[in-house]
Amino acid sequence: MKLLKFHLRYHPPGIILEYSQKGLIKNKDIDLLELNSNSDIKEIAKSLYQKELLITDDVRDQLEQCLETLKKRIEHEGPSGKRFYIYKTLQTHVLPLTNVAFDKNGKRCLSGSYDRTCKVWDVETGKEIKTLTGHQNVVYSVGFNFPACNRVISGSFDKSAKIWNPSTGECLATFWGHQGEVVAAQFNGKGDLVGTGSMDHTAKLFDARTGAEIHTYVGHTAEVIALQFDPNEGQRLITGSFDGTISMWDTRVKDRVTVLSGHEGEISNVQFNWDSSLVGSSSLDGSAKLWDARSNACLATVASHSDEVLDICFDWAGHRMATSSSDCSARVYDVRADFKELAVMKGHREEVSKVCFSPAGGCLLTASADRSARIWNTTTGNCIQVLSGHQGEIFSCAYSYAGDAIITASKDNTCRIWR
Amino acid sequence: MGLLSILKKLRSNPDKELRLLLLGLDNAGKTTLLKQLASEDVTHVTPTAGFNIKSVLSSGFKLNVWDIGGQRKIRPYWRNYFENTDILIYVVDCSDHQRLEETSQELTELLQDDKLRGVPLLVYANKQDLSTALPSPRQ
Numbered sequence: 001m002k003l004l005k006f007h008l009r010y011h012p013p014g015i016i017l018e019y020s021q022k023g024l025i026k027n028k029d030i031d032l033l034e035l036n037s038n039s040d041i042k043e044i045a046k047s048l049y050q051k052e053l054l055i056t057d058d059v060r061d062q063l064e065q066c067l068e069t070l071k072k073r074i075e076h077e078g079p080s081g082k083r084f085y086i087y088k089t090l091q092t093h094v095l096p097l098t099n100v101a102f103d104k105n106g107k108r109c110l111s112g113s114y115d116r117t118c119k120v121w122d123v124e125t126g127k128e129i130k131t132l133t134g135h136q137n138v139v140y141s142v143g144f145n146f147p148a149c150n151r152v153i154s155g156s157f158d159k160s161a162k163i164w165n166p167s168t169g170e171c172l173a174t175f176w177g178h179q180g181e182v183v184a185a186q187f188n189g190k191g192d193l194v195g196t197g198s199m200d201h202t203a204k205l206f207d208a209r210t211g212a213e214i215h216t217y218v219g220h221t222a223e224v225i226a227l228q229f230d231p232n233e234g235q236r237l238i239t240g241s242f243d244g245t246i247s248m249w250d251t252r253v254k255d256r257v258t259v260l261s262g263h264e265g266e267i268s269n270v271q272f273n274w275d276s277s278l279v280g281s282s283s284l285d286g287s288a289k290l291w292d293a294r295s296n297a298c299l300a301t302v303a304s305h306s307d308e309v310l311d312i313c314f315d316w317a318g319h320r321m322a323t324s325s326s327d328c329s330a331r332v333y334d335v336r337a338d339f340k341e342l343a344v345m346k347g348h349r350e351e352v353s354k355v356c357f358s359p360a361g362g363c364l365l366t367a368s369a370d371r372s373a374r375i376w377n378t379t380t381g382n383c384i385q386v387l388s389g390h391q392g393e394i395f396s397c398a399y400s401y402a403g404d405a406i407i408t409a410s411k412d413n414t415c416r417i418w419r
Numbered sequence: 420m421g422l423l424s425i426l427k428k429l430r431s432n433p434d435k436e437l438r439l440l441l442l443g444l445d446n447a448g449k450t451t452l453l454k455q456l457a458s459e460d461v462t463h464v465t466p467t468a469g470f471n472i473k474s475v476l477s478s479g480f481k482l483n484v485w486d487i488g489g490q491r492k493i494r495p496y497w498r499n500y501f502e503n504t505d506i507l508i509y510v511v512d513c514s515d516h517q518r519l520e521e522t523s524q525e526l527t528e529l530l531q532d533d534k535l536r537g538v539p540l541l542v543y544a545n546k547q548d549l550s551t552a553l554p555s556p557r558q
Contacts (some may be wrong), residue, residue: 094496114470199430242430395422397423
């Protein structure tokens with residue numbers, strides 16, 4: 001075995017050892033989830049050296065440099081760092097926006113709209129690269145295939161989902177079969193499968209290349225409004241429904257694997273954490289729950305919001321989760337030990353409909369019906385910045401992977417890029 | 420509001436909940452009518468570039484009222500909102516003599532859509548208080 005290269009992974013922090021073994025080139029991922037701006041690099045390097053046979057004495061300097069770079073990246077994105085300014089206003093949609101997404105390197109973003117199109121934007125120039133035209137009704141859900149980002153998936157109120165080539169604007173496949181609006185659509189990690197969730201109470205699995213339906217997942221008794229593949233293996237799928245339950249499915253079988261019940265109101269969102277060990281769910285019953293993704297046990301219920309919980313997300317390292325609510329606040333909880341509330345973000349004047357962490361985890365981004373988006377310090381709960389300028393409520397928002405750009409999409413028919 | 424509440428309002432309506440769709444040319448008074456229904460201030464109403472939704476309780480029914488912008492360039496998108504409509508209210512500006520032909524054409528087209536088949540229609544002859552308004556039988 002011989003070490004060839006160190007690769008850095010920024011979010012969540014880690015290093016990847018590329019090595020050769022019997023003529024084959026292999027990778028080994030080492031998570032450094034505890035790395036923060038106060039970490040002692042020499043200490044970490046020493047313990048890695050002791051644990052890892054691949055790390056020999058002559059590469060220790062190199063290792064320390066790598067760790068230093070990772071640490072700087074976290075500090076750079078820290079709460080005291082960057083301020084955002086309006087960079088571009090994207091004005092070519094003629095009706096309200098729905099959802100938005102960045103590609104992996106933050107160079108392009110997608111916006112869905114009531115005008116039945118999905119647009120692909122160049123973040124740097126603010127120019128429209130392509131308009132994806134073909135849906136017969138509202139384009140609700142949009143996303144890239146990560147990490148390649150050479151395909152786009154869209155879900156529409158016209159009851160179909162489509163795959164597009166974002167460079168040419170060509171529609172490559174259309175997935176029919178749902179009897180209701182498609183409100184969630186996602187590629188799996190390999191990009192060969194597509195999952196869809198619909199108002200017709202079902203979810204479906206499709207072959208991304210042929211467009212053929214593989215399974216219809218039947219079991220929910222109300223609208224399926226959230227869907228996610230597990231970020232690791234990509235063999236499990238979770239769906240959240242207005243019936244108040246979360247279901248887990250397997251891409252290899254059509255029958256439901258598990259139902260997570262306990263919420264007493266509609267599910268508003270459901271997410272895996274990055275290593276797929278936890279599932280977080282938010283509900284209009286005013287609570288959020290954490291589930292063990294293997295034993296399916298409910299690990300915690302947090303109910304400090306005084307109204308409907310509208311969104312939930314995990315930070316990249318999987319240490320914390322954030323929720324947002326109709327009570328105008330967002331909250332951050334520890335998900336590793338005692339599920340303690342770590343911070344409360346108060347200041348929005350109307351409901352907070354979307355929440356996401358900055359990739360490094362130092363900031364929280366919220367989108368609200370009060371026409372502003374806000375950036376908060378995740379440790380103190382203090383508001384760092386108010387992104388104002390939209391003329392209508394903000395429906396969705398996203399952080400680029402590098403943490404250096406934000407997009408917000410509004411009912412005012414515009415999308416804004418902040419840098 | 421938010422996208423989630425839009426999805427909630429898209430659900431096929433349970434009992435005692437109705438979906439009302441307000442359509443008509445721009446400046447017909449749809450948003451004013453919506454705000455009036457919701458007992459809101461109507462002194463400042465701006466053109467609707469997308470849509471507005473309000474829920475009103477009336478005689479034990481929850482009325483989800485959708486007010487859709489009427490400018491020419493966004494009229495082709497009216498059928499985005501037809502699904503599950505229980506009542507269509509078509510608002511006409513009675514003082515806008517020049518566009519009577521246009522408004523009647525739009526209405527005729529609307530009524531040919533399959534998704535609105537069987538949906539009760541109320542034609543709302545608005546702005547009757549203006550001296551230039553045509554009396555309703557002339558519509």
